[in-house]
Amino acid sequence: MLKKDHKLNQWLWKWHFIAGLISLPFVIILAITGGIYLFKDAYEAPKQAHIKVVEVEGKAMSYQEQWQLAKPLLHKAPNTMVIPTEANQATAFTSGMFSHKNSVYVNPYKAEVTGRISPKDSDMYTVRKLHGELLLGQFGTKIVELIASWLFVLIITGIYVFWPAKKEGIKGFFKVRFKQGKQILFRDLHTVFGFWISILLLMTLAGGMPWTDVFGDNFKWVQRVTNTGFPKTWNARGLKSTIEGKAISLDEMVRLAKSMNLKGEVSIGLPKDEKGVYSIYNTTFDLGTQKRFHFDQYSGKQLVNHNWEDVGILMRGRMWFMAFHQGQFGTWNWVLMIGVAVLLAFMSIAALISYIKRKPHKKWGTPKVPLQFRAGYGIMALIVLLGIVFPLFGISVLVILFVEYFRRRIKKEKVEV
Template identity: 30%
Template sequence: MASYSDSAAPARGRATPSFYNLAWRWHFYAGLFVIPFMILLSITGIIYLFKPQLDAWMYADLMQVPVAEQRLSADQQMAIVREAYPQAVVSKYLPPAAQDRSAQFVVNQDGQELNLFVDPYSGSILGTQDALWNLQAVARKLHGDLLIGTVGDRLIELAAGWGIVLVVSGLYLWWPRGSSGAGVLWPRLNARGRLWWRDLHAVTGFWGSALLLFMLLTGMTWTGYWGAQFAGAWNHFPAAMWDDVPKSGQLTGSLNSSSQQTVAWAVEVTPLPASDPHAAHQGHAGHQAATAPVSLLQHVVDTATERGVEPGYSISLPRGEQGVYTVALFASDPRNDATLHFDQYSGAVLADVRWKDYGLVAKAVESGVMIHEGRMFGLVNQLLMAAVCLLILFSSVSGLVLWWKRRPAGGFGVPPLRHDLPRWKTAIGVMVVLGVIFPLVGASLLLVWALDWLLGLWRRQSAASAPSA
């Protein structure tokens, strides 16, 4: 956010040293690690922000259909897909979100996951799309795990945590010290060279710091380690909701993947129910025995409609003999969120989780995530978050420019640390708190501190042993 400037640096002969040098070194280390990730996250974030517009433009032939009088049932559409792809395993069905939109099936064919688009009126298959290697899926996976799974997720989490360190240390570096106005609240546009870049970097960073922290913190809730711990600590539902429901031993969050969001964050830690193979024999007329369950897809659609689930939801099909149908609406307005689980044999609703069941923290996080993704307030929200992404890109690029302009020959350009530097209690306390709240950041802070101390020790020993001229 801010950068080291000669005017703010402590004079070498000053008797009372300053904490500024140490803050700048931490800011430098954070930037050195974070900048590549921030550039990637900003670019992929902009792509995902405008998913509705990009999808409608790129895949209009797959998504839009002429409206007719009679729509085929979900079961009839399923039969058409299975006839066309007899060897494929259908994992998900997305009913048309509007009258002029196609239906979508997600299938696995010979190890490849495909999105199949079906005209719900004529039953014709409009085309297919690689579910894992289309623009939005790739952007989402890069944004979530760098296409390398758990290791990538941890790196993203570490980068977001260090991004918070970057903002906090940048605010300290920016904080006015006997000056105000030009160079603090607005850039000195008549400046040249490094001072001009420093002003733009610091001032834009200050004005955008609250939005930067918002983006980083809401993004952290989706990370695999800290996000999972946070969800486990704050997402609590009445246990009675599942008292009489058989459980699979899995969590509802198992329906999510890095390339596709299925269920809302608030319900990820809820139990995933299990279907009862004997339910068809327990008074649920109209369905066959458990050994030969009929398709209940249209029944699930009808029940979702009866229960007021808004269009735009997906239906995950049962996995295995104990799997369930799951209706999931991860709504742009989280007050419309819905997660329903159905027994695959009886069609009975096993669980129905809505906004009213969320706790206060879950409601705050879900609202924050929707703003983060640009979905809650339409185009205005998209443009605001795109502006934040551009701000992050500018801060990253200007930080690189500042480093390039001040780097010494043959070095990284880390400012020397005065070894008589006193401990600055407030700043040290802030760093400790951040390290405790974000354990991966805390562990990396200790590692970097140890490496920095060892490097300084090696330099002092080298200087002491060097022959004098």
């Protein structure tokens, strides 16, 4: 068992307490909205069925004709077509990416568009915006990133503070005292559940941080300078077709794609202009089976192809944790993320109840630390490291230090007067 330094324990408990109190409302919001968003597919499927599902009647029109039908109905020319896997599935043509994504669905039997779908039109888009930016735009994303950064600190300090004393042994990791009052009960529920999901929480946070502004941009910069992101031609960047003769039809590319027997959802990347290229790729969360092929749209010559092994290690890690964060590795992952969201909300509420029960009247009840205590070089080095990795956390620590410095200075001047 870990032999803890009592003064260090008090100091870490103080900062765990302060950071937790400030973060608590936001953490509860993030946990609840994250849990709700995991039901996105189940919620949207019945609402979109009338657009995505068609009746099979007669002969289907060609994919080339469907492409021409979809073009004028999007603000930008479609850049992707998803190959239907069932006869009663409408063909999806998509332009844009992420929140700017717009899709039209074509009924190949009636030669008509069944409807459009944009992420912004769904109720789940509001949930996602609340989860990612608190409905406050760019300012909100900074708040969420700051809270997420402090969550790393809360987890690390929480593990140290909770770690049972030597005399308690293994039982200390499971100890919940039901008969010593509600304050102790909810404290134990918070600490025990918090400890046992701490690794999962760290993994979940690692999957969410790449979406943030400051950390996310810095992470992308590291990927670029270390060449550990996607290969330059992963998305056909810089590739061009040689204009010669008649372009290959979309139907020929679909036949080629089907012959490859790729796993997951298979899409055709459509040429943007007369020099653009065709692409064939699959989207699956069995990440190791993802492949990309790029072809000259006139000759059909393969220009380049990529496997998952071609992707840099930082990008592979990033994509894995992001998929894990969204519960996309199958039922086990989805259930696990639901459990994490529920337990995070529960342990946060338990912490709040415990605090309310122990809080002195008209005081914050901040834990006291001996005045002579000074954190060691190891702790300071860890704080500096976290401040570099998570810049918003680093800035917030500097602000706290400045406020603390001037508060003590003012207090000292009052005493001298």
